[in-house]
Amino acid sequence: MTILVSYLTKKQRGGVARRDIEVAPGEIRLGRGADCEVHLADPRVLLHHATISPRGGGWFVEAQGTAEMRVNGAVTGASSVRLGDRLALGPYELQVTEAPGHDFAINIELAAPLGDDLEQLKKRSGTQLKSAGLGKRAWSWTLAIVVLGIFLALPLAGFYAKTELGQQDYMAGAERNWLTGSDIVWISGKIAGPHRFFGDNCEACHQKPFVMVQDQACLACHAGIENHADPARFDFAAFSGQLCQSCHKEHNANLGKAALVSQEQRFCADCHSGLKARAPATELIDVANFSPGAHPQFRVSVMGEGAKIVRASLDASPKPQEVSGLKFPHDKHLKKEGIRNPEKGMVKLECASCHAPAPGGIGLLPVRMETHCAECHSLRFEPKALDRVLPHAKPEQALMVMRDFxxxxxLRGEVTDETAPALVRRRPGVPFTEPERLEALAWAERKAIEVGDQVFGKTLCASCHTVTGGQGKWEVAKVSLTWHWMPKAKLFPHDRHEPVACVACHDAELSAAASDVLMPSIKTCQQCHGGETATDKVPSTCIACHEFHLPHLSPMRAAGGGSAMAK
Amino acid sequence: MNESVVVYRGFRYLKVATLLCLLAIVLYAFHTPIGQPNGGSWLGYGLGGIGAAIILWLMWFGVRKRRYKPGKVKLEEWLSAHVYLGLALIIIATLHSGFQFGWNVHTLAYVLMMVVILSGAFGLYAYVRYPRLMTENRRGQTLDGIFTQIADLDRECRDVAMRLGDEVNDAVLAAAQRTRVGGGLVRQLSGRNPNCPTLAALKLMQKLAAGPRHDDAGVRKLVQLLAKKDDLLGQARRDVQLLAMMQVWLFIHVPFTFALIAALVAHVFSVFFYW
Incomplete structure (x- = not known):
C-alpha cells in the first residue's frame, strides 16, 4: 500500500487543479527540501519541516526542531494522525483522508500564498508625510484656538470678572487667581520699582479699555505734583494736551533710574537752550548742557544786608558777600599747625570738626556754638570763678549772672581786687549796716557793667559777633545764615562725593572772612562732570542737579475723578 | 519651481524689500523717543502697521496659489514677493519691538513670526536645492520603478534561498517581508531605517560567503542580489527623505502662520485695550 499525496491548486477561473503523487509507506518527510518525499515549495516552510511515520499500527506526525505545526488547529510538536485530521505546516494545509487503494491520502493546499511582493513592500513603507500623521488644517486650528484662548479670551474674561467683583478688592490686595491674574501675559515690559507693589493690578492705571492711561491714575498718589513754571506768567507751563505718561513712560524698568524719569539732556535743552526766544519774560539764562561755556556760572542766593537774600553770580564783581552777622576766619581755624585750645594746647581742626553730614547724606547739620565752639570759646567771665559761665545768646541773662556773682x-566781703573799696574787702563774718550793704551792692553793679563791657565788647562775644552799645545795654548783631545757597538746584549729595576732600571744592583754607562765599565755581564741578555726551568726564544731564517739577510752584494738574487707587 | 523665484525680474522684490528695510533702519537710527524705542512711539506704530499689513498680504498667497485661473500677476511673481517681503519682516518686526522681549503675548507673536519666516526660508532652500538632488538620486527612475525592482529582487532571492538552509532562507524571507522604506516622520526625514532586515541578511550572506561555505554558489548569488537590493533601498530612502524635506517645512509654516495670526490679533487687541 502507498500513500496518495495530492497537491490542490485553486484556479483563477474556479475549480481546483490536482496533481497526485504516490509515496511509499514508511517515514515520510515533509519540507522545502528537494529530498523530501512531500515537497512543500514555499520559503515559509523549513527544509525539513515535519515527518509522518508509522507507529504501533497507526501513523504519527512530528514537527522538526522549532518548526511550527498545528493539528486540528492546536499548536503541537507531535501527534498521532487519524483520518479527517487537518494539519497546518507553515502556509500549507494538509487534510488526511481515506483513499481507496491507499493507506490514506494527504490533500495539500497552499492556504496562504505569499502575495504580491511589490504591493506588500508599498504597504509596509511610508513615503508620504501625510501618512506619518502630519496635517496642516487640524494643527492650524488647534494652535490658533489655543493662542486665542490663553492670550486673548482668558485675560479679557479676567478683566471683566474683576470689574464685576469690584476692582477695589484687587487694589486692597485681594489674591489674584488663574482668571483674574491672567492678564499678566499682556504686560509690555517690566514695571518700574516704585510701582511694582500694585503692578499686577493692571486696572490701577489702565482704567478704561481702549483709553490711554489718564492723569487721574497718577494723581491718585502723586496729587499736588508741582508745575514746571508759573502758568500765570508762562502760557506753555500748563503743558496742556500732554499727559503725565507723555513724559513718564512705564514698563521700562530695564532702564534703571531712567525707567520713569527721563534723564536725557534734550528733554530740557530743547527749550532751555533758547528759552529767551521762547519766553522773553524769563529771568533764566539759556543753557545747552554742562560742558564748559554751555552752562552759566552758578548764581548763589546769599544772605545780604538786612537779612535780604541777594542772588548773584559767583563771577560777579564785586564778589557776592554773605552778611551773616558773624566773624569767623576759616583760615585761622584750619591752620596746618593747628589752633590753640585753652586746655588741650595746639589742636588740629578739620572741616568735619564742625560740619557734620545730615542724616540721609544730602545736606549738612547746622554749626552750634555749644557743640562746636564752646570748648575753646568758653563763656567764663571771671578767671577766679571757674564754675560761672555766661549763657549764650541771652545778653540780659548774662548781665544778671555777672551782677549776681x-x-x-x-556782700560776703570776699573781693580781693585791691582797687575795690575796703568795704567789700573786709574779713568775712562781720555784719553790714544798711548803708554799707547798699554801698556794696552799688559797687557790684558798677563792677558787673565794667566786666560786661569787656566781655561783650572785647573778650568773649565780640570775638564772633558784632556788638554795639555799652554800660549794660549791648546789641549783638543778629545772625542770619544762608540756608540754601543754590535753591534752583537739588540739595548737593555730599555723601556720594565723599572720596573728594572738602577743600577740593570749598576754598576754606584761604578764607579769612566769614563773609566769603565758599560755594565752588562751576569750573570745579566741570573738572569731573561733563555734558550728556562727554566721553572723558562723568556724563551728567540737567536732571542730575535740577528738578522738573519745582517744589515752590502750584500743582500742575488738579486732582479729581475716581481712581482705583483711591480708597 | 526653482531659482527663478529668487532671481525673478533681476531681483526686483529683493530690491523692494531691501529698500523697505533700509528705510526702517535709517528711521530707527534717527528716532529718539522718550524712554526707549518701543512699539508705542510713532515709528513703533508705523513699523507695526506695516509689519501687520505685510503679514496679512503674505497670508493671501495661500489663497492665491489655490486659484488655478491665471491672474494678472503670475504666481511666480507672487512667490518672489512673498519670499522677500517675508524676509524683510525680520528687520521690520525687530525694529518694531525696539529689541524689547519678555514672557508675554507680544514676544510670543514675534517668536511665532520668526518660526514661520525661518521655516519658509528652509522651504525656499529646499525648493531650490532638492529637486536637483532628487533627479540625481533617481538616475532616471521613478520611486515606483525602484520598488518594482526591489520586489523582483525579493522574489529572486527567495527562489535562490529555497534550496539553501533554514538560516539563510529565514534571513532572506525576513528581508523580503519586513524591509521598509520610510515609515514615520523620523524615518522619512532621516532617510534611515535602522535594523533593516535586508542589511542583516546581506551581512549574514557575506559572513557565510567568507566562511566554510565560500564555494556555495547560492550564497554568493544572494550576496550579489541582496547588495543590489540594499543599494536600491538606499536610493528609495533618499528619495523619500528629499521629498519629505521638501514637504515638512510646510507643516510648520502653515499651522504656525495661523498661530501667528491669533497671537497678532491678541497682541494688537491687548496693547490698545490696556493703552
Missing part, C-alpha cells in the same frame, strides 16, 4: 562777693 559780684553782688555775692561784695
Amino acid at each position: 559780684y553782688a555775692g562777693q561784695a
Whole structure:
C-alpha cells in the first residue's frame, strides 16, 4: 500500500487543479527540501519541516526542531494522525483522508500564498508625510484656538470678572487667581520699582479699555505734583494736551533710574537752550548742557544786608558777600599747625570738626556754638570763678549772672581786687549796716557793667559777633545764615562725593572772612562732570542737579475723578 | 519651481524689500523717543502697521496659489514677493519691538513670526536645492520603478534561498517581508531605517560567503542580489527623505502662520485695550 499525496491548486477561473503523487509507506518527510518525499515549495516552510511515520499500527506526525505545526488547529510538536485530521505546516494545509487503494491520502493546499511582493513592500513603507500623521488644517486650528484662548479670551474674561467683583478688592490686595491674574501675559515690559507693589493690578492705571492711561491714575498718589513754571506768567507751563505718561513712560524698568524719569539732556535743552526766544519774560539764562561755556556760572542766593537774600553770580564783581552777622576766619581755624585750645594746647581742626553730614547724606547739620565752639570759646567771665559761665545768646541773662556773682562777693566781703573799696574787702563774718550793704551792692553793679563791657565788647562775644552799645545795654548783631545757597538746584549729595576732600571744592583754607562765599565755581564741578555726551568726564544731564517739577510752584494738574487707587 | 523665484525680474522684490528695510533702519537710527524705542512711539506704530499689513498680504498667497485661473500677476511673481517681503519682516518686526522681549503675548507673536519666516526660508532652500538632488538620486527612475525592482529582487532571492538552509532562507524571507522604506516622520526625514532586515541578511550572506561555505554558489548569488537590493533601498530612502524635506517645512509654516495670526490679533487687541 502507498500513500496518495495530492497537491490542490485553486484556479483563477474556479475549480481546483490536482496533481497526485504516490509515496511509499514508511517515514515520510515533509519540507522545502528537494529530498523530501512531500515537497512543500514555499520559503515559509523549513527544509525539513515535519515527518509522518508509522507507529504501533497507526501513523504519527512530528514537527522538526522549532518548526511550527498545528493539528486540528492546536499548536503541537507531535501527534498521532487519524483520518479527517487537518494539519497546518507553515502556509500549507494538509487534510488526511481515506483513499481507496491507499493507506490514506494527504490533500495539500497552499492556504496562504505569499502575495504580491511589490504591493506588500508599498504597504509596509511610508513615503508620504501625510501618512506619518502630519496635517496642516487640524494643527492650524488647534494652535490658533489655543493662542486665542490663553492670550486673548482668558485675560479679557479676567478683566471683566474683576470689574464685576469690584476692582477695589484687587487694589486692597485681594489674591489674584488663574482668571483674574491672567492678564499678566499682556504686560509690555517690566514695571518700574516704585510701582511694582500694585503692578499686577493692571486696572490701577489702565482704567478704561481702549483709553490711554489718564492723569487721574497718577494723581491718585502723586496729587499736588508741582508745575514746571508759573502758568500765570508762562502760557506753555500748563503743558496742556500732554499727559503725565507723555513724559513718564512705564514698563521700562530695564532702564534703571531712567525707567520713569527721563534723564536725557534734550528733554530740557530743547527749550532751555533758547528759552529767551521762547519766553522773553524769563529771568533764566539759556543753557545747552554742562560742558564748559554751555552752562552759566552758578548764581548763589546769599544772605545780604538786612537779612535780604541777594542772588548773584559767583563771577560777579564785586564778589557776592554773605552778611551773616558773624566773624569767623576759616583760615585761622584750619591752620596746618593747628589752633590753640585753652586746655588741650595746639589742636588740629578739620572741616568735619564742625560740619557734620545730615542724616540721609544730602545736606549738612547746622554749626552750634555749644557743640562746636564752646570748648575753646568758653563763656567764663571771671578767671577766679571757674564754675560761672555766661549763657549764650541771652545778653540780659548774662548781665544778671555777672551782677549776681559780684553782688555775692561784695556782700560776703570776699573781693580781693585791691582797687575795690575796703568795704567789700573786709574779713568775712562781720555784719553790714544798711548803708554799707547798699554801698556794696552799688559797687557790684558798677563792677558787673565794667566786666560786661569787656566781655561783650572785647573778650568773649565780640570775638564772633558784632556788638554795639555799652554800660549794660549791648546789641549783638543778629545772625542770619544762608540756608540754601543754590535753591534752583537739588540739595548737593555730599555723601556720594565723599572720596573728594572738602577743600577740593570749598576754598576754606584761604578764607579769612566769614563773609566769603565758599560755594565752588562751576569750573570745579566741570573738572569731573561733563555734558550728556562727554566721553572723558562723568556724563551728567540737567536732571542730575535740577528738578522738573519745582517744589515752590502750584500743582500742575488738579486732582479729581475716581481712581482705583483711591480708597 | 526653482531659482527663478529668487532671481525673478533681476531681483526686483529683493530690491523692494531691501529698500523697505533700509528705510526702517535709517528711521530707527534717527528716532529718539522718550524712554526707549518701543512699539508705542510713532515709528513703533508705523513699523507695526506695516509689519501687520505685510503679514496679512503674505497670508493671501495661500489663497492665491489655490486659484488655478491665471491672474494678472503670475504666481511666480507672487512667490518672489512673498519670499522677500517675508524676509524683510525680520528687520521690520525687530525694529518694531525696539529689541524689547519678555514672557508675554507680544514676544510670543514675534517668536511665532520668526518660526514661520525661518521655516519658509528652509522651504525656499529646499525648493531650490532638492529637486536637483532628487533627479540625481533617481538616475532616471521613478520611486515606483525602484520598488518594482526591489520586489523582483525579493522574489529572486527567495527562489535562490529555497534550496539553501533554514538560516539563510529565514534571513532572506525576513528581508523580503519586513524591509521598509520610510515609515514615520523620523524615518522619512532621516532617510534611515535602522535594523533593516535586508542589511542583516546581506551581512549574514557575506559572513557565510567568507566562511566554510565560500564555494556555495547560492550564497554568493544572494550576496550579489541582496547588495543590489540594499543599494536600491538606499536610493528609495533618499528619495523619500528629499521629498519629505521638501514637504515638512510646510507643516510648520502653515499651522504656525495661523498661530501667528491669533497671537497678532491678541497682541494688537491687548496693547490698545490696556493703552
